[in-house]
Amino acid sequence: MxxxxxxxxxxxxxxxxxxxxxxxxxxxxxxxxxxxxxxxxxxxxxxxxxxxxxxxxxxxxxxxxxxxxxxxxxxxxxxxxxxxxxxxxxxxxxxxxxxxxxxxxxxxxxxxxxxxxxxxxxxxxxxxxxxxxxxxxxxxxxxxxxxxxxxxxxxxxxxxxxxxxxxxxxxxxxxxxxxxxxxSGIPNKQKAEVRQRYAEGKASREELLESEMQSYHxxxxxxxxxxxxxxxxxxxxxxxxxxxxxxxxxxxxxxxxxxxxxxxxxxxxxxxxxxxxxxxQVIDEKAIVNSVVALNATGGSTNHTLHIPAFARAAGILLTWQDMADLSTVTPTLAKVYPNGQADVNHFHASGGVPFMVRTLLEAGLLHEDVNTVMGKGLSRYTREPFLEDGVLTWREGPQASLDSNILRSAAQPFSAEGGLRAMAGNLGRGVIKVSAVAPEHQVIEAPARVFEDQAALADAFKAGELERDFVAVVRFQGPKANGMPELHKLTPYLGVLQDRGYKVALVTDGRMSGASGKVAAAIHVSPEAWDGGPLARVQDGDVVRVDGAAGTLTVLVDDATWAARTPAPRPVGTGIGCGRELFGFMRAAFSPAEQGASVFSAELESLT
Missing domain, CATH: 3.40.50 (Rossmann fold)
Known part of the structure; x- marks a missing residue:
């Protein structure tokens, strides 16, 4: 190991x-x-x-x-x-x-x-x-x-x-x-191009709808x-x-x-x-570590920096972001699947999929083999893949090598030596960033802040031509207590367009990005969240913010005296109303910090177990 x-x-x-x-x-x-x-x-x-x-x-x-x-x-x-x-x-x-x-x-x-x-x-x-x-x-x-x-x-x-x-x-x-x-539907590259052209006003809604319906079909x-x-x-x-x-x-x-x-x-x-x-007996500390290794090896969804700690706690296991980031530093990136590449999961599966990934990670000493599974003792059972022989289900050993090294690679010849997940820390709080899909030249951004209190405001500013410059978008009051922590996936095309135009851009938010977040540096899940008076509530337009995905730091470059003297921005009014959201007010008030899974159960389960 x-x-x-x-x-x-x-x-x-x-x-x-x-x-x-x-x-x-x-x-x-x-x-x-x-x-x-x-x-x-x-x-x-x-x-x-x-x-x-x-x-x-x-x-x-x-x-x-x-x-x-x-x-x-x-x-x-x-x-x-x-x-x-x-x-x-x-x-x-x-x-x-x-x-x-x-x-x-x-x-x-x-x-x-x-x-x-x-x-x-x-x-x-x-x-x-x-x-x-x-x-x-x-x-x-x-x-x-x-x-x-x-x-x-x-x-x-x-x-x-x-x-x-x-x-x-x-x-x-x-x-x-x-x-x-x-x-599989249309190629992911084609889908992404239509989305970006629509964001720039170069594609009609009809073109966008046709593209999306060919993707999700x-x-x-x-x-x-x-x-x-x-x-x-x-x-x-x-x-x-x-x-x-x-x-x-x-x-x-x-x-x-x-x-x-x-x-x-x-x-x-x-x-x-x-x-x-x-x-x-299946879900124990070793199984949780294996899940994080798999997350990192595949460049998986950042949402799992919330979900794995949340369900680990339900089993009495206290996983932290630092644990996940430390595992990432030694876990090679083995897969390139959209948005981290152009292939989809059908291509990943055909290339060897999970059975090959388990095999190569076990060989590299990066997974615990001595775990219980629903097939019995030992993770090596998961190097096999299912087939039908004369209508009877059977398992054979999976491939010894990837069938397409553009999609899936061995731990000995990975796409990257590490998984690309970082824990972020600094005077703006703690958060996470996934850099596996971010080019090295875009992983460190230092630029003036532009502050927004919802993603619609950023979209409006983009359409008005106000964002044609280097900036760090600070989108706050998007945490679990503020409004339930919605994904901010709609920001991706706008920020991607600006980056493609040569501007240095990044995102800092106490909200979530989609599991399909991609090429723009995004420090997400920042806590304490702005709703609780966290540091993001004190950021002002023009403050210089440094997002360093390489070093894992998240800082605002404002002198200490000025920073300490600031009053946090007031909470937005009228949130959580309509579409049934008012029924969940009690739940928003009870959400734990993001690092504990942004769960209403975290404190309760920890005290009971």
Missing amino acids: HPRILEVTDRLIARSRATRERYLAQMAAAASDGPHRGSLQCANFAHGVAGCGSATDKQRLRLMDQANVAIVSAYNDMLSAHQPYEHFPEQIKQALRDIGSVGQFAGGVPAMCDGVTQGEPGMELSLASREVIAMSTAVALSHNMFDAALLLGICDKIVPGLMIGALRFGHLPMIFVPGGPMP SPGTCTFYGTANTNQVVMEIMGLHLPGSSFVNPYTPLRDALTREAAQQVTRLTQQSGNYIPLC
Whole structure:
């Protein structure tokens, strides 16, 4: 093992010892009595099985040696990624009946699409939806009827929300069941060019709409490497998917076979099976370190600097941004997938995908092999990929070498020696920056600030021709407490155009950028946030700000006396109203700082565990 991986792992274990021990004690207590449905009162049990479609299922549920598997799904047919889940429950139930077990649809969780809500009021509900999903998962599993669970979710906040909720029932075995990406649409370079021309007024709305509809064109996950597909890599490398299953397209025989196998495999992990591997034994400090290595090796979504710390805390594990940045310094960048390259996830998968990535990272000593997975002990099981042989699902060893070195490379010959994630610190606060897609000449920007209090104001200034110069855009009051921390993805085309015109530009914000953030240096998730009187609230137009992505520093070059004498800017009025946002005011007030996952549960879970 690489000494840095061991160092970070050891300090994570030490930091988390008390909280992790209390969490595991809770899970052991929950598991101690065997199937909980066996201790339910007769009326309670009768309610729990009344909806079963067959007398056979009811009878099997009376027998404690048969597994009852909860199905928790984020299905809706407005999200392309989740539309295929419409058909999964019946496939799962039949697969379970075939081996004498039972599946019950335990509950649905909400699933909103950040792609639909980008730049719209609904985006301010996006991060909060993760917490709602966690609570919905807990409600679904709260009936104590289940021996295991299958979790059906893919996109941005959905997988982390399912994880947070599921980990509170970590005494149960669980498998995440992906749906797969849509087939490839138009090339990503072409899509990006149309977006940028539209931002400059050189393309019509009709041209833009046609381009977007050729990109997002059918059921399945969007094919760029944003948060949704980073979720898939993270889940697989933590051993929560079946090996090689993340990027198999929907509505294919192989996808259906993997769904059926996930249903049957989870029963093999139950207490009744004699091979008990609950979720709490899969997600430990080593698995969390592996997830961060995977994030860095693939140039994954910056949203995971919120999500991984948030769900780690649900398992009693206290991960920090410094841990993640330290792992990044020794993790080579192995993949170039849009927006960090021109390929999409289908191309990544065809080049060797997750199985090859696991193989080369294990060979380099950058992943912990000695972890539990839903396939048993050992991450080396994830160097295999699935195939159908005469209609029967089987696994073979994945490729020994990348099949396209323009997309995927070995740890010995990477695109970059490091992952490109930096923790930022300075007199403007703490934040993160992803420099894997930022050219070296754009990673350090020192320029006068232009302050905005929402992304629409920056767009208006661009259209008015006010930004034709070097500047650092400070977009504040975008943190979790201010307005729910919406993604500011709409800023990317404007800042990209200005950078292409030769100006030195950067972004500093207490908000989020999309998982598809790209070529402009962006210091994001800055905390303390402006709403809490953080340093961004004191920045004024014309202050010189230095964003140093190479050194990981974030500073305003104002003398100490002047800086100390400033009064923070007042909070904007009228925020959080309309489109249902007023219902989430209590949640915004409870959000933790970004480094703790921007979660309403962080403090509560830490105190309880």
